[in-house]
Amino acid sequence: MVAVIPFVLPxxxxxxxxxxxxxxRRMAEYEGTxxxxxxxxxxxxxxxxxxxxxxxxxxxxxxxxxxxxxxFRGYVEQWWFDASAKxxxxxxxxxxxxxxxxxxxxxxxxxxxxxGDLAVTQNGVHIIAYVGDGQWIQADPVIGAVATLDGRTDxxxxxxxxxxxxxxxxLKQN
Numbered sequence: 001m002v003a004v005i006p007f008v009l010p011x012x013x014x015x016x017x018x019x020x021x022x023x024x025r026r027m028a029e030y031e032g033t034x035x036x037x038x039x040x041x042x043x044x045x046x047x048x049x050x051x052x053x054x055x056x057x058x059x060x061x062x063x064x065x066x067x068x069x070x071x072f073r074g075y076v077e078q079w080w081f082d083a084s085a086k087x088x089x090x091x092x093x094x095x096x097x098x099x100x101x102x103x104x105x106x107x108x109x110x111x112x113x114x115x116g117d118l119a120v121t122q123n124g125v126h127i128i129a130y131v132g133d134g135q136w137i138q139a140d141p142v143i144g145a146v147a148t149l150d151g152r153t154d155x156x157x158x159x160x161x162x163x164x165x166x167x168x169x170x171l172k173q174n
Contacts, residue, residue: 012068016171019062019071020116023171026054027129027137030146035139047127048085050139050146051118052078055168074170086124089164096166105136105151105159116171119163126158 027050036044040053056078063071083092091097101112105119105128115132128138130151137148142157151159 012066012070014062014068014070014170019058020114020171022061023051023055023058023168024115024129024131026057027051028131028148030054030139031137031148033139033146035141035144035146037141045139045146047139047141048083048088050137051088051127051129052083059170084124085120085127088118088127089120089124089166091166094169097169097172099165099167101165102163104162108163108165110134110151113165114167114171116168118166118168120166121158122162122164126161128158128163 030042030045030050030053033042034044035046037046038049039045040049045053056075059071059075059078062068063075077093078095081093083095088096096118099112099117101108101110110130113130115130117130119128119130119136120126126138126141128136131137131148134150134152135148136151136159137146138158139146140156140158149156149159
């Protein structure tokens with residue numbers, strides 16, 4: 001009976017700034033974690049697993065802190081419905097929305113980006129998350145680990161690949 005309580009709680013609002021800050025911090029905790037295709041843990045994680053796992057864990061923590069049913073249900077939904085980089089780039093289940101910045105990470109305008117935004121390669125094979133100040137975090141199969149790099153100055157194949165940008169629906173500014 002107690003296990004049902006989080007799922008019958010009222011939605012309440014979610015503060016996108018607070019959720020975003022926790023989400024970005026959680027991605028950073030995976031720095032150095034080995035790249036593992038299909039992985040979503042500190043033992044190994046892939047490119048879509050990194051932002052999905054960090055976002056899911058931030059939702060759970062938010063639900064606990066605020067006794068918020070919407071956050072609890074969002075956590076379960078994110079866990080149940082796996083989403084690839086391509087799916088997130090296509091707005092799968094309305095988890096993400098396009099924010100319009102396109103091009104390559106090396107040359108695109110970062111003015112519209114906020115920490116936590118996602119860049120998905122146009123072919124849908126890779127996803128990278130913006131953490132602010134020109135820095136991007138990714139579980140990079142070429143490097144073999146999670147790394148935070150400067151999108152303008154670091155030499156990384158994904159920074160030269162055309163991308164579209166997206167924001168988690170729950171992190172949209174009100």
